[in-house]
Amino acid sequence: MSEAFVKAYKHVREQLEKNTPETVIQEKMPEFRDGVFVVNRYVPSDPPMLGMALKNPGVQITRETIVRVERFAKRRGLLMQTEGENIYLVSKDGVKRAWLRPDFFAATTPPLFEAIGKVFYNLSPDLVSQLELSDGWDSSIARLLADKLMLTKATVALFFLFSPALWVAVSLFLTESLFYPRWVLVASGVVALAAALYLIRLYLRENFPELSEKIDTARLKRRPAL
Known part of the structure; x- marks a missing residue:
């Protein structure tokens, strides 16, 4: 579980409990690091998201990328929506759970945030993330290990x-x-x-x-x- 995400979550929770306006939280969001993972953005959506803005684009939104994201989403019981260069992972009841752009990604939970970073943005990839979108028995083992x-x-x-x-x-x-x-x-x-x-x-x-x-x-x- 991404410690950067957890620290950012606790920071935002503390600010909301103090009734700090969401615009202020968004503007003054600190940077939380955990190795190559950084949480430096707060998205005041419903529900809110915590994300990582990259200095350089980490992924290109191509047809191949969309197919890979859709497969990634289905394996987590999610749906995919696209709006230009924005890709959203949405629950079956219409709640946005993640957001991907070429230079930014965000999610609502640490495991989803970390998996997106590893699989699509090449942030500290491991064997599990490399096998995430493959087919066959090795893919099944990868998904079990990822759980x-x-x-x-x-x-x-x-x-x-x-x-x-x-x-x-x-x-x-x-x-x-x-x-x-x-x-x-x-x-x-x-x-x-x-x-x-x-x-x-x-x-x-x-x-x-x-x-x-x-x-x-x-x-x-x-x-x-x-």
Whole structure:
């Protein structure tokens, strides 16, 4: 997940909570960097978008580009709209989720922002982004690897499965004792299970903050006036 996008999101959220006019946010938007990714534009649309303005055009809007963008959009359940040299990725209910121009791109979520930058603007491309628009089994594997949320959930499941506290809890539930009554073992198992869940929660908070806080500019709200 693009840290530049997350930092920009938090900045805009803070400004909106202060009731800063959107024109001021747009004009005074700072630059947030994360390697080659830079978020330096705020687009006050509905929902708002956060984007990167490039010094030089990063992509040419050709027929081939449009075909590639359309395939990219379909694989994410989105539709494509074009207006001159502007390409929009739109949800099925008509909400614009991303915007591409030769020298600029923006999106409403960090994963979409990062994927567009890698696939179409050649910003820190990796194997997943290179296989993104190809066909065949390698493309399917690329899409699975690109689904970071799914990989995160799989990691969490493995972490929980191999947690020592979990297996201590299971053994306490299943074990019969000659020295302790059954309720003592059950209570101990509950405590061990609670400890396992607590450790997992701490692990997720430190390593996968995206699971606890959804970063989507559609959630940006101005604080209501008193």
